[in-house]
Amino acid sequence: MKNRIPRIYIDKHFTINEKIILDESNRHYITKVLRMNIQDILEIFNNTNYIFLSKIIEVENKKLIILILKKEKKNIESPLFIHLGLVITKNEKMNFAIQKSVELGVHTITPIFSQYCNFNRNKQNISKKNIYWKNIIISACQQCKRNMIPKINNSENIQTWCKKSNKNETKIVLDPKSRRNINQLSKHNNYFRLLIGCEGGFSELEMQKIIKCNFIPIRLGPRILRTETAAVAAVTALQIKFGDFG
Structure with a gap:
């Protein structure tokens, strides 16, 4: 059974191959709650009808960096x-x-x-x-x-x-x-x-x-x-x- 990819919200526009330093709240959630590490995959959403697949590339000294890999259009909004x-x-x-x-x-x-x-x-x-x-x-x-x-x-x-x-x-x-x-x-x-x-x-x-x-x-x-x-x-x-x- 395929594992569900964790999702986090970031209020920012992204480009492919962009590196993002996560804020303290998201860093704590990813490392302490989900216990994710380098090379693990995340799904980012940012108040658009796109999702952004990314992976963790650095975790050290209270800093977590992700790399944006690709984006996919995904509109599941209600017609109402x-x-x-x-x-x-x-x-x-x-x-x-x-x-x-x-x-x-x-x-x-x-x-x-x-x-x-x-x-x-x-x-x-x-x-x-x-x-x-x-x-x-x-x-x-x-x-x-x-x-x-x-x-x-x-x-x-x-x-x-x-x-x-x-x-x-x-x-x-x-x-x-x-x-x-x-x-x-x-x-x-x-x-x-x-x-x-x-x-x-x-x-x-x-x-x-x-x-x-x-x-x-x-x-x-x-x-x-x-x-x-x-x-x-x-x-x-x-x-x-x-x-x-x-």
């Missing part, structure tokens, strides 16, 4: 452009929802402030969180073999985000009280704006304003889902009906 608005929730739930939605093919994520979200809106806290969430996204891409890194936007208030849209974008909000389900949606194009609430859901006034912004209330079934489960279920349902799951 799903922009996920995720109301900020507890750390583990938020982290899980971001990680799994990336694995399922989400294109863009915006963390959302709503009435019932329980989060300190201090700018420093949010800045640190965005860096942390971006690292979760990169790690998820590393695992699921996506080569394009989904964008995570700065956090926004719910009404600000809901008022935005691309031309002909289908806007969806999960609402357990709705009588409509995803099977009743029609696809106008490949752009979806999906809003997921926190554990407390949305206030009645918030939902009224969301619907005024042309969001379609959708239910996923008779059971009430946790935030992180709802995000996974909704993205999966969209990919099955309109995307590349099948």
